[in-house]
Amino acid sequence: MTGFEITGASAADMELMRAWADAEGWNPGDSDRFAFAVADPGGFLIGRVAGEPAACISAVRYGSGFGFIGFYIANPSFRGQGYGLRLWNAGMDRLAGRLVGLDGVVEQQDNYRKSGFLPAWNNVRHEGRPRPGGPGGAGTGAGGFEVVDAAALPFGLLAAYDRRFFPEARDSFLSAWTALPGRTALAAFRDGRIEGLGxxxxxxGASRIGPLYASTPQIAASLLHRLAEHTPDGVVAVDVPDVNRAATELVAALGLVPVFEAARMYTGPAPDLELSGLYGVTSLELG
Structure with a gap:
């Protein structure tokens, strides 16, 4: 491994990581990297051999006790030579002492188990053009809630709502994630409370929806339909936790089909999250 060097990722490296993820078929968001960068600027690592990018990983710290691994990719021309493992160890060292989560693709799950990760549930990507109807398909206002632009609500409300579904506060990331150009953030609002966010x-490829939070399937369906209207062709993809049976039943009823699967895994007991309201996870790279 002579000449192997691990450094923090530059802006150009972040775009390279997105391109590598796209080549793996993960369909990352076009502008995700801008929100990723504010989540933890030092959390993205690149390994180079004689100056050429060989592997990448993200090891993002949240709060004082949680971390998340993502973007674990080796350049195909450098695979099987131990560079990826070196980078993996560097990422895990950065998160030492924390509960660590990741979304592991099927072919890597045995390796993650060997590193101490235990499966909690599967995130199954469902994709397609939502068919009309279903609970909430009639549109805004059904059921006594209103679908509004999330930017119109106090950010403190959004941040507090997000904490019901994520182990630590992530305000800087959430602010960027919901407000980047080209994306749409909608909230279901009723009686002064947020009851859904998408x-x-x-x-x-297909436009990605994440997160998708909702207190009822009706609210989740309304948000999903409305979000699909803000895409070029109405085709969306959402990573649905199979532990939420109502979420799986909803996307199936709307005609979305499974296309990809990853296991949510943790190095210890899974955090206490409001899984009944989690209809779609935010990101397979950052949790």
Missing amino acids: VVRPCS
């Missing part, structure tokens, strides 16, 4: 963003 964000759709452009990708090279």
Whole structure:
């Protein structure tokens, strides 16, 4: 491994990581990297061999006790030579002492188990053009709630709502994630409370929805339909936690089909999250 060097990722490296993820078929968001960068600027690592990028990983710290691994990719021409493992160890060292989560693709899950990760549930990507109807399909206002632009609500309300579904506060990330150009963030609002939140963003493939939070399937369906209206062709993809049976049943009823699967895994007991309201996770790269 002579000449192997690990450094923090530059802006150009972040775009390279997005391109590598796209080549793996992960369909990352076109502008995700701008929100990723504010989540933890030092959390993105690149390994180079004689100056050429060989592997990448993200090891993002949240608060004082949680971390998340993502973007674990080796350049195909450098695979099987131990560079990826060196980078993995560097990422895990950065998160030492924390509960660590990741979304592991099927072919890597045994390796993650060997590193101490235990499966909690599967995130199954469902994709397609939502068919009309279903709970909430009639549109805004059904059921006594209103679908509004999330930017019109006090950010403190959004941040507090997000904490019901994520182990630590992530205000800087959430602020960027919901407000980047080209994406749409909608909230379901009723009696002064947020009862649902969804964000759709452009990708090279189907537009991705994440997060998708809702207190009822009706609210989730309304948000999903409305978000699909803000895409070029109405085709969306959402990573649905299979532990929420209502979420799986909803996307199936709307005609979305499974296309990809990853296991949410943790190095310890899974955090106490409001899984009944989690209809779509925010990002497979950052949790």
